[in-house]
Amino acid sequence: MQVQLRIRRFNPEKDEKPWWGEYTLDNVNPNDSVLDLLHRVKWEIDGTLTLRRSCAHGVCGSDAMRINGANALACKTLVARLIKEGATQARIQVEPILGLPVVKDLVVDMEPFFEHYKSVKPYFINNSPPPENGRERLQSPEDRARYDDTTKCILCAACTTSCPSFWADGRYVGPAAIVQAHRFIFDSRDEGYAERLKVVGDTFGVWRCRTVFNCTNACPREIEVTKAIAEVKRALTTGKV
């Protein structure tokens, strides 16, 4: 099939403002991913096209972008899922994720995103001595299950940059940071919940969430992000985890 690929382009060394690049690709297989198409443009047509990518199967989180208006990983989005079955032609539009400064083409500045991530103390806090027998701390499968969903996060930023509250005010820590906080707050072994709740309960914490569910829809790991945020809100209100 044939794909008309429309890519938002911007090179700060040359362009005063962003523009749309149009590329026609023939012999596209519906099972090709959007990353495959971007690679064809970069390798065969225009080497200046710039994007981040690494693992190419949805686990490293490098290639979150806005595809046909919705955030997704390019490597995990197959053409087949963007077209009607049996279509022989399609138009696909790719832009950088929103709410972070564009560095070049599809590459955005991730620093503000990682600053928010670091602000929630995204690390295990437990100052009690480990078991004297030199072995693992124990945790029941039920306790382990409570935070399983939020351990899946790959920090791709698809959720945070799909969130209208984050677009409105970049000081909001955003869904990804709250997912990370959740992963520790609901871990029975962790002792840092008071410190963390202070951060996520702050002015730019969970209460900025308006339950729009964009984050849940955007998550390539199928984390129930909005639910996780709701659980943190509940912990803040009830004082219980």
Next chain:
Amino acid sequence: MSSIKTHTFDAVIVGAGGAGLMAALYASKGAKVAVLSKLYPTRSHTGAAQGGISAALGNLEEDRWEWHAYDTVKGSDYLADQDAVDILCQEAIETVIELEHMGLPFDRLPNGKISQRRFGGHTNNETGKPVMRACHAADRTGHMILQTLYQQCIKNEVTFFDEFHVVDLIRVDNTVRGVIAIEIATGEFHIFHSKAVLFATGGWGRCWEVTSNAHSLTGDGAVVCLRRGIPLEDMEFFQFHPTGIYKLGILITEGVRGEGGVLLNDKGERFMERYAPTIKDLASRDVVSRAIYLEIKAGRGIGGKNYVHLDVTPETVNKYLAEAGETRRIDRAYIEAKLPDIADFTRTYLGVDPVKEPMPVQPTAHYAMGGIPTNVDGCVVIDANNTVLPGLYAAGEVACVSVHGANRLGTNSLVDLVVFGRRAGRHMAEYCQGADLLPLPEGAADEVVAEFERIRNNKGGVKPYELRKRMQHTMTENVGVFRTEETLSTALTELRELRQAYQDVEIDDKGKRFNTDLLEAWELGCLLEIAEVTAVSALARKESRGGHARDDFPKRNDEEWLKHTLCHKEGDSYRLDYKPVVIGRYQPKERVY
């Protein structure tokens, strides 16, 4: 070149996967450390490791580290250094516990202990039967290790330079003075002046067409060292993982077979029963990859094509469990809980639901057993006498300790990362306390800056992508699961042509900022070089051992070849030399599964 920004640290760590981060945690306890990575740390390929990390915790059944050691040596086809293997398997236990203490969310048993499962080649040495040794977090164990170590680095305020691509090592005679890196966002060169340097840059699976490896795995660290006179060890041994998704190469963990999944040919026959009567589908990877290849060659691939089926449907698994007299049974919920990511991969990329139908798989280029030679403290050694180059370290896949010998066992890559990353980090901190910061040589960055300017401005009309495609094709055809003198010579001829053609590579992006066109072209140079080293080393080794299977020399030959290869770069050619294998408790014997 005085305009180049210079940073000074005690130690520089290149690469932020499992080995780099573990080394960073330990080294930063006693030294001022910078971690440089061409990717954001959490993008590193450690995060793609799935099935588990082995340690003889014995949480479900009797196990001993000595059994783990024997399995590793046998898996290595007796090429591993047994002193290093002992350390690997002994320290695996305390390191896994340490990871748990860092908060790593392992799956749990009903009694609250870390859950363990079976994996290829890991056995109870008394019965020869598979043992539950692989500690895991669903099928995303590597993701959890990478996240946990990165979290700990944040907690301990480790200094990172994210998206800094290291392109050269500053070596003066037998001393190390630092590295040269490009800040990707600006395109500026930086000098990192240091007493010690550790490479933890991972592998080079992108030499082949079908690979489980990320696009970023282009062998940079190994090649940077090679170009500065460090030999590369045992480069002919590259692992083809038996179960990559057909055509795509995406890894399907051995944990699938650990949970009871089986490989089936076109006739629906569980063919591993013929190749490894005792542990069948859980034989080590080289054995299983060869078996798949032979089935396909005999016309028993699915529909006559070059793939077989990996079947983990409850119906099939339960049938074989019953046949084996086991009481355990599995169902949909079990598969969804234990193998969620691989279910997601096959549904996303193939439209195949592994709960209902078998998955099409073929061997995929996966792991470099060889690499930068080191001793058990991660110190790089540069000759057959194991002479240390003070201040230079390597750990993880890019290093060759050697604990994997001619074939690595599943889960042992993660063990290697954390055990030897930790040892290297510790040693480096001590080294830095006693070592002086030696002055930078004049024009330290000149050579590599000139090479980048050459690539940037070159006009030869050759697209890097065309060369990469040709290299991947010849490596797949000629330096794959089976090799012969003829295929290897063919590959070498073509790789030398490609090396010539590389001089005419022309790129489109002449700019500075975030110039991935330029960096990819430079990475291609690394790939071509490492491909050639692989072929040169493979052509010389006239025997079959582990992952190096020569059709023209089908037997292992301990008399002549029980030794490690060292490949040195000398001008434009390569010189091979060899060093002895450290044998301990386990004398080489025939390897039967």
